[in-house]
Amino acid sequence: MAPSTPSSTTTPARRPYRWPAPIVSVALAMSAGKAMSVNAPVDGATATPAGQTAPAGQVLFLETRINHEPNTRLARFITRDGVLLASPSTLRELGLRPPAAADASGLIALHALAGVRVDFDASLQQLDLLVPVQMLERPLTHIDLARRPMLGPDPGQRSPGVLLNYDLYGQRFAGTGNYNAYNELLLFGMGPGQWSTTMSSELHTGSAGTGIRTTRLDSRWQLDIPDKMLTLSIGDTLSGALDWSRATRIGGIRLSRNFALQPYRVTTPLASFAGEAVLPSTVDLYIDGIRQSSQQVLPGGFQLDAAPSINGAGQAQLVVTDINGQRRTMDFALYASPRLLQAGLSDWSLELGTLRRDYGQRSFVYGNKPVASASTRRGLEEWLTVEAHAEASAGIAQAGAGMQMLLGQRGGMLSASLAASQAGPRQGSQYGLGYQWASPWLSLAASTLRRSQGFRDVPAVLEQATLPRRTDQAYAGFSTRFGQFGLSYVSQRLPGVDPSRYASFNWSRSSSGNALLSLSYNRNLGGSRSDSAFLYWSLPLDRHTSIATSARHGLDGNNLSMEASRGVSSDLGGWGWHAQTSTGEDRSARAEVTRLGEYGQWSAGLERTDSSGAHSTLLYASASGGVVWLGGYLQALRRVDDAFALVSTDGIGHVPIHLENRMVGTTDARGYLLVTPLNAWQHNQLSIDPQQLPADMLIKATRIDVVPASRSGAKVSFAMRRTLSLQFGIRDRHGQWLPAGSHIILQAEGSAPIALSVGHEGKVYVQDPPAQARLHFDGGDAACHAALPVVPAREGHFELADVICR
Structure with missing residues (x-):
């Protein structure tokens, strides 16, 4: 976005200040012990015109302050006939732009400068000048609120390790049992990159016998390069895709840009706000009434670049308050969208491999035809991001281009794409068009994607799948004091099939006590003309406990249910439960208990159903967690989906550990605690509270900052001992x-x-x-x-x- 400029930044004109001759005489007399008197040209090299001699005057070296800046400078001035004069070079040294006019000696009378106020303290030999902003000759003060240093894992915290995540589920119903397991194995810190593999297993028991099946899902080696924001994957992966293209599951190699490796870097266009200050001031930035930053600026022009914390239209305010308490407010309209990239920034991915077939059903089935694809996005302007995608395999090639364009500061986002394919003798095309506008009180979105009869992409050809010929979507949402309303419409047409069309209406409102009431209605506009409705009400009783009731209408009849539940703290864990009963066409009752501990989470429950006079009971249980070996330490822990840390307290047990000032557990008898989850590639502050420790404990540091890599662990040690x-x-x-x-x-x-x-x-x-x-x-x-x-x-x-x- 182009920098916004305040509509008015003029400085009120001030009456020129001229010292009366008696006052000047007194000032010179008081300063005689400090001032130097010379009878020579003021600035013989540049200030005195050729052939002329500067008149005699008294030279004063004064501690000079410009516009009440905190810093002062020693500068050279001349007094003559009760007037204080300065050479152009002196003004430049003070950061001022000298005027073109000067007297015969090349000197400039300060009192003659328009809009300048002079304040001289003879006893202190100090001079204060208050000048207009236009006279300040200094570079623009640039404040980049979005710039943050790049982070990387501390090599001292890096440690080799092995992590096994698991998810288990089993149920028993009508004499049959179904048991499922999902496992993920990761090796990290053992050389460059990390290796991982995932598997799923199923066990069925019953009167027909027992069946067991184990399937490998994904195996890959991945290398992250944070300083270049690159990720290299070899093995099972997904190809890159845009809004108007489809991802392909392949076995091969992928090299891509990965902005997640620098999470503090802002990739969307920055909002720029420009202004100027006459005096040292505080600049506060508000977006939609919420203060985003407060910065100190010196006199002169300034530009503030910030990452808008909104998605859609918003209102920004720049409040400039000077040291005298005078305040100016400037309003700016802005529109932010995560679909845009900063000008000059690119996002891309390259893939080469073979198609993965029967994923989730068979372990090692790949196609015998190579697949190549490439996707890219690049910000050409702050308001325009262009896109391109191409993919090819034996007998099929497809390529296209698109754009995301911001329509001014209030016009919303326009997207468009066009693609073409060649599959053997068949040619086809695809085009898409979309529009989006969002604000705190109104959101609008509409899009269409249309394909000709001959259009194909690589997955469709290799898997012999059918692509929809037409997909249309529309949404409108608005907020009022009566609640939030939403309307949506979706239509899809497949070749040789009647089009599917659905419309929905949603409404929700929160009331006092944080109670929530919501209503949704869905209508099938196709041949069946069926509809469904759902009414829901909930009330939290405390931080973790709530009650709720709901009524549902659908093809299977009407249903009324009531439930109560207690959740579990994700930090400290504990017990949770859930109870529900339903009545209507089918009657049921369900009860479940959950336990989250430092070694994982498990739950167990039963459900009793009465349908058409037939009774049945379902028993089920689940468990999730992990086992890690890190730096010679083997321990069970909760499931790890991002990163974790092994905290050591030098063999001292039962020490409370805090993550971002939230207590997450205490070390065991050996002085260890596994803390999860941590945010990969980001600051994670681990700390201990000395007041919770004995008085004889000597602690080297109470806070340690951890920046772990993705899907890996860091080893953190709090050095402490008893004294x-x-x-x-x-x-x-x-x-x-x-x-x-x-x-x-x-x-x-x-x-x-x-x-x-x-x-x-x-x-x-x-x-x-x-x-x-x-x-x-x-x-x-x-x-x-x-x-x-x-x-x-x-x-x-x-x-x-x-x-x-x-």
């Missing part, structure tokens, strides 16, 4: 406390002396004192010595009796 700490009061030979704030010396043979401070009531604190140490107080006539009491323990905190210094 011997003593606290006692110290008195002089007369029984009086030694003065608070005085110092005593603790010294033992072979050890360096240690200075200790005396607190109120003579209190002294000593940590890890050397053996056979003595205390020395150098108080002149009150100087004294004492032996430090001996404590048999090597660690712990002890309150000792008073020590007499003699």
Whole structure:
């Protein structure tokens, strides 16, 4: 987006200030001891015209401040006939733009400068100039709120490891059993990249016998290169795709841009706001009434670049408050969309391999024809992002291009695409068009994708699939004080089949007490002309417990249900439960209990159903979690979907650990805790609270920042140990406390002396004192010595009796 400029940034004109001659004379007399008087040209090299001699004057070197800036500069001025003058070079050194006019000596009278106010303190030899912004000659102050340093994992926290994730589910119904398992195995930290494989298993039991099937899903080696935002994958992967193309599951190689490797980098166009300040000021940026930043600026022009925290249309305000408290407010309209890329930024992917067939059914079935594809997006302008995609295999080629365009600051987003294919002798085309507009109170979206009869893509040809000839979608949503409303329409037409058309209406409203009431209605506009409706109400009783009731109408009749549930804290875990009963065409009751612990999560439940007089009972249970080996430590843990850390407290157990100031657990008896989930490639602050530890604990650091790689673990160590700490009061030979704030010396043979401070009531604190140490107080006539009491323990905190210094 082009930088926005305030509609008005003029500075109120100020009356030129001219010193009366008597005042100037007094000022010069007061400063005679500091000012230097010369009878020479002011600036012989540049200020005095050729052939002329500068008149005599008094030279003053003044501490000069411009527009109340916090920093001052020593600058050279001339006083003549009660007027303060400066050379053009002096003004430039002060960061001012000198005017073209000057006197015969090449000097400029400050009082003659339009809009300039002069304030001279002769006793302090200080000069304050208040000048218009237009006279300031300095570069634009550029504030980039979106720029953050690139992060990478700390090599010291990197550790080799093996992680096994698992999800188990089993159910028993009418004498038959179905059991499913999903497993994921990852190896990380063992050389470059990481290796992973996933598998699924099924077990069926019943009167017909027992059946077991295990299927490999995906296996790949992946290398992430954060500084270049690149990811290389070899093995099973998905090809890149755009909104108007389809991804292909292949076995092969993929190289792609990966913005997730630098999550703090802003990829969408920045909103730029420009303004100017006469005095040092505070610039506050508000977007839709929420303050996004507060920055200090010096006098002059400034530009602030920010990543809008909105999706759609919004209103930005720039509030400039100077040091006198005067405030100016500037309004800007803006529109932000995640579909756009910054100008000059590209996103792309390249793939080469063979088609993966029968995914989820068979383990090692691949096509025998090579598949190649490429996708790219590039920001040409802040308001225009272009796209392209191409793919090919034996007997099929397809390519296309598209765009995402911002229609001004209030016009919304327009998207368009056009593609063509050649499959043997058949040629085809595809085109798409879409529009989107969003604001806090209204959202509109419409799109269409149309294909000719001969259009094909690689998956359609190799898998002999049929593509829809036409897909249309439309949505409208708006917010009022009566709630949020939504209307949608979807239509799809396949060759030789009647078109499918659906319309829906949604409404929801939150009331006092955070109660939620919602209504949805769906209508099949096709041949069946069926409809369904759903009414739902819920009320939270506390942070984790809620009750709800719902009514449903559909093809299978009417149904009314009531339920109550208690969720589980994702940080601390615990017990949860859910109970539900339904009545209507079918009657049912269900009860479930859940437990989330540091080693994973499990749940078990039963469901009783009465349908047409037939009773049935379903029993089910599930479990999910993981097992990790990291740095020689083997431990069960919760399922890891992103990253995790093994926290060590140097063998000290039962230490509370906090993640982003939220307590997530305590270390075990060996001083270890596995913390999950962490955000990959981002700052994750792990900390301990010293106030929750014994007083004799010495801690090197209470906070450690962790930046883990994706799908891997980091090893974090809080260096700590138990110490011997003593606290006692110290008195002089007369029984009086030694003065608070005085110092005593603790010294033992072979050890360096240690200075200790005396607190109120003579209190002294000593940590890890050397053996056979003595205390020395150098108080002149009150100087004294004492032996430090001996404590048999090597660690712990002890309150000792008073020590007499003699």
